[in-house]
Amino acid sequence: xxxxxxxxxxxxxxxxxxxxxxxxxxxxxxxxxxxxxxxxxxxxxxxxxxxxxxxxxxxxxxxxxxxxxxxxxxxxxxxxxxxxxxxxxxxxxxxxxxxxxxxxxxxxxxxxxxxxxxxxxxxxxxxxxxxxxxxxxxxxxxxxxxxxxxxxxxxxxxxxxxxxxxxxxxxxxxxxxxxxxxxxxxxxxxxxxxxxxxxxxxxxxxxxxxxxxxxxxxxxxxxxxxxxxxxxxxxxxxxxxxxxxxxxxxxxxxxxxxxxxxxxxxxxxxxx
Amino acid sequence: xxxxxxxxxxxxxxxxxxxxxxxxxxxxxxxxxxxxxxxxxxxxxxxxxxxxxxxxxxxxxxxxxxxxxxxxxxxxxxxxxxxxxxxxxxxxxxxxxxxxxxxxxxxxxxxxxxxxxxxxxxxxxxxxxxxxxxxxxxxxxxxxxxxxxxxxxxxxxxxxxxxxxxxxxxxxxxxxxxxxxxxxxxxxxxxxxxxxxxxxxxxxxxxxxxxxxxxxxxxxxxxxxxxxxxxxxxxxxxxxxxxxxxxxxxxxxxxxxxxxxxxxxxxxxxxxxxxxxxxxxxxxxxxxxxxxxxxxxxxxxxxxxxxxxxxxxxxxxxxxxxxxxxxxxx
Numbered sequence: 001x002x003x004x005x006x007x008x009x010x011x012x013x014x015x016x017x018x019x020x021x022x023x024x025x026x027x028x029x030x031x032x033x034x035x036x037x038x039x040x041x042x043x044x045x046x047x048x049x050x051x052x053x054x055x056x057x058x059x060x061x062x063x064x065x066x067x068x069x070x071x072x073x074x075x076x077x078x079x080x081x082x083x084x085x086x087x088x089x090x091x092x093x094x095x096x097x098x099x100x101x102x103x104x105x106x107x108x109x110x111x112x113x114x115x116x117x118x119x120x121x122x123x124x125x126x127x128x129x130x131x132x133x134x135x136x137x138x139x140x141x142x143x144x145x146x147x148x149x150x151x152x153x154x155x156x157x158x159x160x161x162x163x164x165x166x167x168x169x170x171x172x173x174x175x176x177x178x179x180x181x182x183x184x185x186x187x188x189x190x191x192x193x194x195x196x197x198x199x200x201x202x203x204x205x206x207x208x209x210x211x212x213x214x215x216x217x218x219x220x221x222x223x224x225x226x227x228x229x230x231x232x233x234x235x236x237x238x239x240x241x242x243x244x245x246x247x248x249x250x251x252x253x254x255x256x257x258x259x260x261x262x263x264x265x266x267x268x269x270x271x272x
Numbered sequence: 273x274x275x276x277x278x279x280x281x282x283x284x285x286x287x288x289x290x291x292x293x294x295x296x297x298x299x300x301x302x303x304x305x306x307x308x309x310x311x312x313x314x315x316x317x318x319x320x321x322x323x324x325x326x327x328x329x330x331x332x333x334x335x336x337x338x339x340x341x342x343x344x345x346x347x348x349x350x351x352x353x354x355x356x357x358x359x360x361x362x363x364x365x366x367x368x369x370x371x372x373x374x375x376x377x378x379x380x381x382x383x384x385x386x387x388x389x390x391x392x393x394x395x396x397x398x399x400x401x402x403x404x405x406x407x408x409x410x411x412x413x414x415x416x417x418x419x420x421x422x423x424x425x426x427x428x429x430x431x432x433x434x435x436x437x438x439x440x441x442x443x444x445x446x447x448x449x450x451x452x453x454x455x456x457x458x459x460x461x462x463x464x465x466x467x468x469x470x471x472x473x474x475x476x477x478x479x480x481x482x483x484x485x486x487x488x489x490x491x492x493x494x495x496x497x498x499x500x501x502x503x504x505x506x507x508x509x510x511x512x513x514x515x516x517x518x519x520x521x522x523x524x525x526x527x528x529x530x531x532x533x534x535x536x537x538x539x540x541x542x543x544x545x546x547x548x549x550x551x552x553x554x555x556x557x558x559x560x561x562x563x564x565x566x567x568x569x570x571x572x573x574x575x576x577x578x579x580x581x582x583x584x585x586x587x588x589x590x591x592x593x594x595x596x597x598x599x600x601x602x
Contacts, residue, residue: 083278100278100320103307123308127373136347136376142307143377146278147300147322190373197372202351205367205508210360210601211495213353229508230371 087148089114090158098145105129105140108155116156116185120232127231130186131155137193156185159192168192171244175254179235187231191245194227198249219249273310280322284483287321289452292481299323299483301343302378304370305386313396314387314403324379328485331355337490339448342381342483346436347372349380359489360601361498361519365439368502371509381484384437384447384464387475388430388539389511390419401427402472409472417577418513421585422538428472429575432465432540433511439500440487441541442517442533448486449478456485465540472539494519494531499600501592502535503584512536514584518592518600520556527551530564532589537572537581544568547589556597558590565589 082097089112098107105122108114108131120128122141129141132154159166168191171177178184201215206226219227224242233241247254278300281287291297296318300306309315328343331352338358340349349355350366366375369383392398392410399408411419411429419429445461465476478484498519504510515535521528530551532544547568554560565586572582 081275081277100276101273101310123311124304124374127371130373136345137373138377139304139373142304142374144278144300144303144307144320147280147303147324149280194372200351202347203356203363203367204372205364205502207367210356210363213351213356226508227372230373 083146085145085149087150088152090154096145100144100146102145103141104131104143104145104148104153107145108140114155114157118182118185120183120186125232126183126186127190128183128186130189130231132189132193135193135196137190154189156189159188166192167248168195168244171247172241175240175244175247176237177241177244178233178237183231183233183235187228187233187241190228190231191241191248194224194245195249197227219246221246224249274313274316274318276310276317277319278322279319281326284323284326284328284450284485285452285454287323287326288450288454288481288483290319290321291483292452294319295480297321301382302345303382304374304378305382309387309394312394314394323483328381334488337488337492340380340487340489342448342485342487343379346370346375346378346380346383350375358491358495359439359443360495361443361500361517362436362439362489364498364500364601365435365515365517368500368512368515369435380436380487383434384440384484384487385476386432386434389433390430391415393430402430402468405471405473411575413576415577416575418511418536419575419578420538421572421574421578421581422534422542423467424539424573424575425468425470425472427470428468428539430468430472430539431536432475432538433535434541435500435502435512435515435535437461437465438515438533438535438541439517440489441543442498442519442531443489443492443494444531446488446490447484448488449482450485451479451482458488461541462543468539492519493521497522497596497600499592499595501588501595503588514581514588516585516588516592518589518596520551520593520596522556525555527554527556530593532564532568532592534585534588537585544589546571551593556593558594561590561593562586564593 079099082099084095084097086095094112096107096111105117105119108117117131117140118128119141120126124139124142129139130137131140134152159169168188172184172188198217198219199215201213201217203210204223204226206222221242224245243254291299298306298317298320300320300322301324306315324343326343329341331340331344331349331354333354338354346366350363356363370378390411392400392414393402398410401407401409409428412426416429420431441461447459447461447464448456449459450456459477463477466474500517502512502515504512512535514537517533519531530548532547534542534544547564550564550567551560568589569582569585572585574582
């Protein structure tokens, strides 16, 4: 419904200009700021009879993160402060136009049709938005898209080769490493990057002998848990996630029966 | 998030000039803390100057020790062979903080610039002298379990959150900074962060527009006997209740020099000078460790909900010293 406004310029006619003049300085500030109370403001605008202007502004803001390049070459109004960012995304060159405050996460999901990367907390605490930039796992919710110029980005959509799943994806399925699945893309991207960190000999807080720097680390389950602590799973699929990662890490099939057990059974075993 | 302008700096002096000329401008490096604060409306810069592409990431040996570039990533710094071999305490402290993803993003200079995670600072509906001077301190008589036991004031009881900085404080690091004119100066680590006093809105002694370029750590003989202990509510990925960076240089059975810094207890990395003095020349026994810890912690002034931090600090110092004696991070 907003599309019809996209091609229109954000220009005011005389009536609208007059209405605008009746706004308090604070409201005018909000208009120029398009700040956090945008919704309130749009509400006020609608109430004062300038619904069209409000809708234009909304369309305008949406267009701020409009992607161009291969996606579309449509003539679209783009924010005056939009930046053109060129990046390598899952192996292909992409160009996107974003307002400075658009995060990589929002650019991926809203404008580049890659909704595999999930928005969990949006504050860098849950890991659901984990993607791989230049081979390193990072949080896309705390990365501004504008800073990604020239970077090589891999999302969950870029891991499989056609119909052939990445080994980590296959292992997550085999070991039932999820329940609702919302954290899974972040878990898998994180785990894939973890494999190369272990190969490079990178340490964690639970690593001993920090002064020597061997490569090709063999990670214990404690190591895997510590290194995956930035990815939360509120369904509690952790034992299965660890099993999936251990299988890919060791290259050996992990006995599925070992991957999980009921707390009661565990206790019984201990007392035997 | 409020709108802001974005520019990518290509030269350090120009970036410093841009930020010093514009009161609303801020440097953007890893962005892991700044962006979060912007989403919360705690920080509202009108301009971000992206310094992440400046060539300030190098880690190299110098005549005095090692120099760590301000824009080196935390993960790269922790895993650099020079750091792991000669300053494993720093490696351990960095790896105790945040998550792998955040350490891949966060820079060394940015780590020093982290702001407190005090919930009253984060919640813009709450009073906070650090966020909005003059509004009062919500934590002073509020929920202050996570707050300071040393050096706080009636204006602010927040603690400084970095782990990396606690190790740097123990290692007597030096912060190298540059201003808009290109002039450089060095700030001893103990003088970099400040106590809240009457101006809790000021976290450190950087002047407006000054850019951290590097952190220098002097040579030391602590590598074989150092340890970073972090005590937290969860096993991983949580801020410290109390943390202790301990480093010992031995002379036979006796302690030649002891360095102890604490996190989670003050508005800045807290050097346990009392404990250090007590240990110099003594044998590394549990009794001596306990005596040193008590000498430090008896000056603590806990708040309503964090009295446990005094005993935790006592035990934390003893445990960290014991771990350091047993080879610690080495």
